[in-house]
Amino acid sequence: MSQYVDLVATSRWVLVIVLAAAMFDVVLPFIPSETIIVAVSVGVAEAGHPMLIWVILAAASGVLVGDGLAYLVGRRSGPAVTRRLRRSGRGAAIHDWVLSVMRRHGAPLIVLGRYVPGVRSATAFTAGAVGYPARRYAGFTLIGASVWATQSALLGYAGGEVFASRPLLGFAVAWLGAGVVTLGAMLVQRHATAVWGALARRATGKRSRAETRR
Structure with a gap:
């Protein structure tokens, strides 16, 4: 087991695998x-x-490249990408939510959306399709990619350090920790959706009353 761990940790090909996995899971979420x-x-x-x-x-570089390519695809093929994202009921629901939040709160969505299953892909493609400013998107993607990659790597490293003699147990604990972070992100997403929806309805109501007075 120790020889295997040493091979994994020192091989340069491992970095290529990490980069490729982080890059391609924007279009292949099962990776x-x-x-x-x-x-x-x-x-x-x-x-x-x-x-x-x-x-x-x-890992961060893979996210930047993958999300950047998805953004460009969305920008060049907006209608086709939208149809593909909305092929299923769940995909349509995610797309509608991402679209509504993107227009009002793009920054937190781009930074935190990668923690919620399915939202990273929808965010990247939708940002391009709706013409979200490229520089702003790149900046927020850099922040999100850095935070996500650092958090994932530190969880694994901490698990390996704490359970030095039992790497499989260290991996299991770190993986569970990553699951807790994802669950927390999903709960934040639901709460934010409710809050943003209430604010949007309130703003719409105020505009309607103002127009009625005129």
Whole structure:
């Protein structure tokens, strides 16, 4: 087991895998990119090599490239992308929510949306389709990618450090920690949706009353 951990933690190909997983899960959500980052970070902690920063950089770079490409696709093929996102009932619901929030609160959605299953893809494509400012999108994506990659890698590294003699247990604990973060993000999403919806209805009501007085 120790030889395997050392191989995983020191191979440069592992960084390529991390980058590719983080890049492609914007279009292939079934790729367990976060699980891969956690597992590699556990291996880094077990092997004792100072490679964690490279894991974080590879993961963040993958997110930037993947989300950037998705944004460009959305910008060039807006209607076709929208139809694809809305093929299922759940996809249509996510797209409607992302679209409504994007118009009012794009920054927190871009930064935090990657924690909620399905929202990262919808956010990236929809941002391009609705013409969200490219520089602003790139800046918020950089922040979100950095936070996500750092959090995932540190969870794995902490699990590997705490359970130094049992890397599988360290991975399991770190993976559960990542699940807790995702669950928290989903709860925040639901609460934010309710709050933003109430604010939007209130603003609409005020405009309607103002127009009626005129």
